[in-house]
Amino acid sequence: MPAPTRSRNADLLAAYGRCRSTANRNAVVHANLPLVWRLAREESRRSGHPFEDLVQVGCLGLIRAVERYEARHGTTLSTAACPWIRGAMRHYLRDRCRPLSGSHHLLELVARGQRLQQQRQHEGLEPLAPEALAQALGTTAERWREGLQLQRGLRLVSLDQPQGSAEGESLVELLPAPAWEGDDDGAGGYGAALRWEQRRRLWRGLKGLDRSQRRLVLGRLLLRRSWRELGRPLGLSGKVSQRRCQRALALLRQRLLEGDQLGNQAGNQTSPSPWASSIASTAASSV
Template sequence: MTIRSAQYTNVDTIELLVAYFRNPSLEIRNQLVEFNKGLVRQVAHRISRQCSEPYEDLEQIGYLGLIRAIERFNPHQGCAFSSFAIPYIRGEMLHYLRDKGSVMRIPRRWQELYNKGRKLRKQLTVNLGYPPSDKQLAIALGIDIKEWNECQLALQNRLPVSLDATVSQTVDCSITFGDTLPDHHYQAKQKFEEDRLQLQRAMSQLEEKTKAAIECVFLRELPRKEAAKQIGMSPMTVTRHLQKGIQQLSVLLEPQVA
């Protein structure tokens, strides 16, 4: 398929999605990624404003979600690709943030310094008549101000935080810590939908009669005699198509399962 180097259009994307659905290839997938990189940038910009993670890192992770969406999208379902892809892109970024936000091991030296610093702060407050500055505390502890600031930041950030605590909030969106945790019910539902789309894509590559036999017997659970009557063939022929279809589906689905 020849792609124009000029402005990409929605028609270009639809044509490529249909072509990829019929015959997946790395070349078409890369073109689809190029066409839809604006979706990744849009989500990355929004989430980067709500966390400390660099925009560039979020963008790279977002492309993984875009690729997953391309591989699972069925253009015949009547759903806009952007609506289908954004949850995948956003999900990859949030999972990345969740994984990076795992519990941090604090060096014992910093734990001891932090506890010593808290006691020393109280003593200096009494002696000076006012709370000491971080620089004064660092000097009293005999360490560099930079190390004292890092020590405080590490110990403060390991404290438990409510799942409802907002990471950051803008006019149109906010993310809580709970949003970054996996929803197992949603993941199971998403996995079921992905399996259904994969099976549907594989089924579309079967011969019409083989496809009809599998749909009647396995999906609609009709007796083989009834299936044969509806399709217009003998029960023995239905059995042959079922055997043929199962073999073909095992081959078509094997790369996706792997």
């Protein structure tokens, strides 16, 4: 079925605008089904869900789009309908489809066991023990426990959900920090991120110095050169190069602390972050 021409679509929409009957609405929907098919193919490739199910849901989105479409806004029906169709499909995938999958037979076994337990509860009977329940279902206790583990594994929970401990820890607080290559201080990925931020802030402060000051600071801290070696290219003595480097480090320390204070004021913090002072103090102690 080919997509309708613009004039054909305009005629169908005009007829629906004059008489908003179900027949006129369905004529517009039927003419624009190729749009639903195209979006359903895209979503089916993306999600792996059957094409036919997505077409059915997409048709509902197209119906809602046709009922709310107003030509006076200057947009075509296809432009206005795409968000409705795609949104209906993705809401369906979000609410009814599992993002994780497992053995269908195990999940069906657990469902049968839960229905049996509910039936006994309605009849006023005591729930069966796992071994007795497995025997009633015609399976082994080990397979029943495997099914329960699969069901728990497929259940989605929020990382912010508290675990009921005295400290009120959430799941995200219990996750270990990812280990980054080169992390030897035990800080994990958080330590690497912190060091990256420190280097970024330190380099921003260094860019505020003039070229000769940067050469002195970097030559002393990174290359570990003597004061005489640092002063020779600049035509300075060892004492003068040392004094200039100390003044540059004092200026760098002041700028780091001022930048940290500005960040604290913007973030409504009451005390400076300790790492900015640590950077400046470490740099000054290395001279």
